[in-house]
C-alpha cells in the first residue's frame with residue numbers, strides 16, 4: 687500500500703472511532719501537492735478534494751478529470767476568481783460576503799447542478815481571518831433566497847487552535863439555529879476528533895494524508 691493510501695486509512699479510522707450520530711465526509715486537502723499524489727488517494731477510494739489556490743486547482747481538475755471527483759474550494763476568494771470557481775467546483779466553503787455569493791450565483795453555468803456553498807464564519811473574531819462575524823449571520827442568510835443557482839448548505843470555520851473546543855461548540859449552536867442547513871465544515875489534521883464530537887459533517891484533512899507541506 688502506498689504511504690498516502692495508508693495515511694488515508696489511518697485518518698478514516700480516526701474518524702470512525704469518534705462516536706457520532708452524523709455522517710462525516712472526509713475532504714482530502716491537496717493544496718501544493720501534485721496530481722500524482724491525489725491519484726494515489728483516488729486509487730485508495732478518495733473522491734472529495736479541497737483546494738485553496740485556483741490556478742493549481744484548475745490544473746489538477748483537468749489532469750484528473752473523468753473520475754467523478756468532487757471538488758471543494760476552501761481558500762480566500764477574490765472577486766475576479768469567482769467565474770472559474772463557479773464553473774469548476776461542486777462546493778465552496780469560503781463564502782465570506784454577499785457580493786461573492788451573488789457573483790457565484792450569476793456565474794454558475796445553467797447546465798450544472800446548483801453550486802453548494804458554505805458561509806465562512808470568523809468564529810473567534812480574529813482580524814487576520816476572513817469570514818462573517820457571528821452577529822452578521824442572521825442578516826445575511828435571508829439574501830440567499832434570491833440566488834437560484836447556488837444552495838446555502840451550512841457553515842465553515844478555521845478556529846484559533848487555543849480554544850477550538852469552544853469555537854466548534856459555537857458553530858454547532860449556529861447550525862442548530864438554522865434547521866434548513868445541514869453542513870458544518872470544521873476540523874483539520876490536529877483537531878478532527880474534537881470537531882466531529884462537536885458536530886462536524888465535513889472534515890478537511892491535508893498534512894495527515896499527504897504529508898507536511900513545503
Ligand SMILES: *Cc1c(COP(=O)(O)O)cnc(C)c1O
Nearest residue numbers: 715760874875890891892893894
Ligand atoms: C490547509 C487547510 C486545511 C488542512 O490543514 P491540515 O492541518 O494540513 O490538515 C484545512 N482547511 C483549510 C481552509 C486549509 O487551508
